Amino acid sequence: MGDEVIAAGxxxxxxxxxxxxxxxxxxxVIALMLLVFALALIVPFPAHRRTGExxxx
Amino acid sequence: xxxxxxxxxxxxxxxxxxxxxxxAEPSWTVWLRDRITRIVPPGEALPDKQPAYMSSWIYVFGVxxxxxxxxxxxxxxxxxxxxxxxxxxxxxxxxVNSVHLWSVELFFALMVIHLWGKFWMAAWRGGRAMTxxxxxxxxxxxxxxxxxxxxxxxxxxxxxxAGQAKDGLNSVGxxxxxxxxxxxxxxxxxxxxxxxxxxxxxxxxxVLVRRHGIVPPIDADQS
Numbered sequence: 026m027g028d029e030v031i032a033a034g035x036x037x038x039x040x041x042x043x044x045x046x047x048x049x050x051x052x053x054v055i056a057l058m059l060l061v062f063a064l065a066l067i068v069p070f071p072a073h074r075r076t077g078e079x080x081x082x
Numbered sequence: 083x084x085x086x087x088x089x090x091x092x093x094x095x096x097x098x099x100x101x102x103x104x105x106a107e108p109s110w111t112v113w114l115r116d117r118i119t120r121i122v123p124p125g126e127a128l129p130d131k132q133p134a135y136m137s138s139w140i141y142v143f144g145v146x147x148x149x150x151x152x153x154x155x156x157x158x159x160x161x162x163x164x165x166x167x168x169x170x171x172x173x174x175x176x177x178v179n180s181v182h183l184w185s186v187e188l189f190f191a192l193m194v195i196h197l198w199g200k201f202w203m204a205a206w207r208g209g210r211a212m213t214x215x216x217x218x219x220x221x222x223x224x225x226x227x228x229x230x231x232x233x234x235x236x237x238x239x240x241x242x243x244a245g246q247a248k249d250g251l252n253s254v255g256x257x258x259x260x261x262x263x264x265x266x267x268x269x270x271x272x273x274x275x276x277x278x279x280x281x282x283x284x285x286x287x288x289v290l291v292r293r294h295g296i297v298p299p300i301d302a303d304q305s
Contacts, residue, residue: 054191058191058194058195061191061195062140062195062198062199064139065138065139065142065143065195065199066138066139066140068139070137070138070139072137
C-alpha cells in the first residue's frame with residue numbers, strides 16, 4: 026500500500042492509501058490540527074499571579 | 083414570596099402584600115424561579131477563578147469554538163440581509179460569504195480539537211455524561227447544518243452536491259421529511275430550523291459545563 030499523489034488537472038491533488046482517498050489540502054488541514062493539538066499540550070500556559078491569593082480551589 | 087396589588091385607584095398607593103401561593107403549595111413562578119437559580123451553583127455561571135489544573139492551552143478550545151460559532155451566526159445574519167444572490171453580485175457580499183465559510187472551517191477545526199482534548203482527558207467522568215452526549219449531538223448537528231449550507235450556495239456546485247446527496251441519503255432510507263433537491267427547504271433548514279436547534283444544544287452544553295465544573299485530571303488526588 027504505497028502513497029500515490031495524483032494530479033487530476035484542475036480538481037486538486039489527491040492521496041490514495043488503501044481505502045483512504047483524500048485531497049492533499051484536506052490532509053494538510055488534518056496534519057495542522059494535530060500539530061495545534063500537540064502544541065496546546067506542550068506550550069506553557071502563562072501563570073496568573075495574584076498577591077495573597079491562590080488560584081487553587 | 084409576595085406580589086404587590088394595585089389599589090382601586092390604579093396606583094400603588096394602597097399596596098398590600100399578597101403571598102403568591104402558600105408554603106405547602108408554592109406558585110409555579112416560585113417553583114420555576116427556584117429551579118432556574120439552582121441549575122448552576124451560585125457564582126459558577128460566570129466564574130472569576132479556575133482550578134490550577136486548568137493552566138493549559140487545551141482548555142481554551144471550547145470557548146474558541148463558541149467564538150467561531152458567534153462569527154458564523156453574525157456573518158450568516160448579514161448574508162440573510164442580502165439574500166441568496168448577494169454574494170454573486172456584490173464585492174461586500176462575496177467578502178461576508180467568505181467570512182461565513184472560513185469561520186465555519188475554524189469552528190469545525192476548533193470543535194474537533196476540543197473533542198480530542200475532552201476524549202483523552204475522559205471528560206465524561208464525575209457525572210458529566212450528559213455534557214459529553216450533548217457535545218456529540220452538537221457535533222453531529224453541526225455537520226448537518228453545514229451540509230444544508232453547502233446546498234444553499236445558489237450555484238451549480240450546490241446543485242451537483244444535491245444530486246449526489248440524494249443518492250447517498252436515499253440508499254440508507256433517509257429522505258422522507260426533507261428533500262435535498264428542494265433549495266427552499268434546504269435554505270430554511272439552514273438559516274432557521276438548524277441554527278435554532280444547534281443554538282439550544284450549545285446553550286445546554288455550556289450550562290452543563292458550568293453546572294458540573296471542569297473535570298479534574300485523571301490522576302488528580304481523590305481526597
